[in-house]
Amino acid sequence: MGQDAPPNQARRGNLLELTLKARDYSEVSSWIDSAGGDLDSFDFISTKFTLGDWISISEVFTPDFILVEGCVIWDRCFEQQNFDLWWKTLSGDRTRIEATLNQLRLWQLIGYRGSAEDLLAARSIADSIAQCWRTRLGERFPEIEFALSVAETEDGPIIRFNTVRTST
Template sequence: MKRVNSIPSVTDTQAYCSWKKQWSSQEDLDVHSYIFDQCRPDHALLFSKMFFPHFVVAEGGVFLERNFSNEAFDRCFGLAAGDLSKTERLLNAVKIYDVFGQGASDVSEDIFLQLCNVIGFAWRMVLKEKFPEKVFCVEVSNSEQNYGPDITLYQVGPLIF
């Protein structure tokens, strides 16, 4: 038997660890037990929009629908000096801290970075499915200059118009 993990094990989950500690018998408890007891299916469905977003195709570029407007495109295109790949990189950037409100103020930075990596994994899959003729880079970074973990996507190689 060989075990194949899709994503690395999740670590540093304060809510899960606190929940698990309340039980006298913890050996049979796992993430699925937590989901069963604490999570709502409608939340999971809503979160799927982060992992499998809608896209807008404009001027040969591929953009996250949540970030796209004609005005934003024009502004980013100007900042990128007409480079479409750089325009995609700018316009598709998502700062993960900005996705969550005050309810996440006690969540460690490591959780946000892990989440960015999982989102990146999902974006790579959906981009291959929806745009098999294009080649993308999905980039996750974590720097003080960018206000914590962020993620973006952009085309690499020759752009197909």
């Protein structure tokens, strides 16, 4: 895929996804071309990933979430002292606390360059993670509605979520 090619766009729920297929990413397509034959991205990862890679990556896409003081929090970012500090700082505003704590900054997880292709790949990954989180949250808390977003920042995408609350 050339850097000037328009990204595929799709809408899932309220997330606008910019998609890049693995076979269109230069590292994968170069490997497929050099290996020859009828190979695809599944073949690429089967030669590169270990079981440790797979189990770790699966936790990125299907993390655990916990309920604390009426807030749904990504368990990886929960520390009681930090939660208490944000509770005090944000005057117990559960939505703002969730939006502050429940963030995955993709650049902290994946190293990539700033090329247009890498940025599109990072956004595609972020959109996939957000969709999986939406499903996971819905399974874990079926009675709660969530707002998920992928925010573009100067450093790259951030996946965020919070509970949708109605004013009383």
